[in-house]
Amino acid sequence: MLTSPDGKHRPELERIEAALLDRNPRRTLLYLRESPEASRYLMDLAAGTCELSHEALDTRIIQAGGTQGSTLAIDYFRAVLVSASILPLRDENLARLERWVALKNDAIADPDDRRLVTAFARWDRIAKIRRRARGKPITLATANIAQGQIAKAITFLTWLKTQNETLATCRQPIIDLWLTSDAHQGNYGVQPFVVWAVRSKFASGISVPHRPRRTFQAGSTPVNAGQPPVGFSTTSPSRPATASPVLWSCSTDRSPRGSAASPRPT
Template sequence: MSELLSVDGASVAQPLKPLAVVLTGTENPYRVLQWLRRSPAAHLLRRLALDPEALNHDSLDMLPQRAATAYVRGLLVTAGILPPRDENLALLTNWVARTVAGLPARQASLIRPFAEWHIIRDARRRSARGRYTYAAHKGDCGNVLAAIVVLNWLDSQHLSLRRLQQRNLDVRAIDRPTLRSRSIPFLRWSTPRRLCPHGLSIEHPASQLPGHFQAEDEARNELLRCFNDTMLPLDLRVAAALVRLYALPLTRIVELTDDHIRRDQEHTYLTVNQHPFVLPPKLARLIDDQLRHSTPRHRTRAGHRYLLPGQSPGRPRNPLGLTCRL
């Protein structure tokens, strides 16, 4: 550990001593040794330890955003060396900066203000309220990409945004129906700024009523399997049971922490959107077992344990990966 976190190889540098505590506090020492020898994150941490000036969010943001970078950032935040921040908001702002930097100047002059003053500004409001999720970040990135697609399409049609007409949009809505609704935020933002003609409209695709229904017996059997099948991974049993019982979306489930669990003498309660509801005893026990797997690395900014922690310290499970596992 001293070799990893010191400049001279003899003792851990003073600013990194909290990190040494996190790394050696609760883990199996053999797993830690294996991590030190083989993990790209450990190699990155060694480079940062040699340059204390690089121990900040801005320096990490300039590195390739790989799993090792996210893991090291999470460790440094967990140890208190870096201040906590909303990582989903940071993912959005950094992605926008990189994306806009790669655009032609003519497109960047439109995409930059749309992204910064409309998309990111709204994301900051949601983050301040504590509800800016990974799925929200992906959706906002999709809206910016859709705006870029609109500008590329205009170039292919030898049109400018100011010369766009309703008939052009109608033709495009037929050719690319999946991108139709994604174009709405950009056009709505452009219209009051007189960047495109007034009166343009793109209607949202008509919502379709549910057409696939699961038989009650099948749903019940799946729920019983979540409760009783010990061959299934524990985290998947918990997530699937919450979906089956309460129709909670995975984007909400991955944000659950021990702070959402309350107990009295008779029942265990799960609170969602400030509404507590009683958990079946079997599910309550599964959740208790799952929470026992949490370590100090699996804490939120407020110090609560994630029910479904992610690979990076201080981060919840990625809902997209969880969807694939389920």
């Protein structure tokens, strides 16, 4: 795999070969046999037509359409190279988010929508995540939240076309119609996109309120429903509980407080 087409073995690739075989030779052979994308990448490395970098691996995944098989194969190869210090350690959750954005953008047909989604994802969501992270790796939950907000923005732009509207022509009644529609789950998730669009002058006169909180009306089930009221026994629903437990004196030769003294033996 790591031999160039002219039959020469490139010395700079010896570390890659050692990393793959030292990890688990049998698994490596199965991995290369079952993953055409990984095998093709190794042959390109040997031929010198592909660079060894995180960006090159990400490009391979995007070119393969981000399928689960190609992603797992390339990510396994990446993990081997990182563990062998051949590739530098990086924030994988953030990198996967950026790669997901690139795949989503490629699937958007409308060029105007593609530019809007790219700007919102790159300069608002991802930029804010980087500022808050301050150089530290982000959590998977953080990446998932941003991914959901970007996906909701794409869905909203697509829905506007069914209403013969664009983001520039959208007005508040259209927003209200979106929020009351049963066809979209998590309608309020579009709020970050709308706020950004208005602030960036891509839209005007529209807003999405915060998701309303659930409130309990009079007569609703209380929080401690099913629990007995204070002062009643759990053994009999109609019988009051006994008084507080009898307090005993610290001295052992005294009887319980509130009760008659026990006769002492003579």
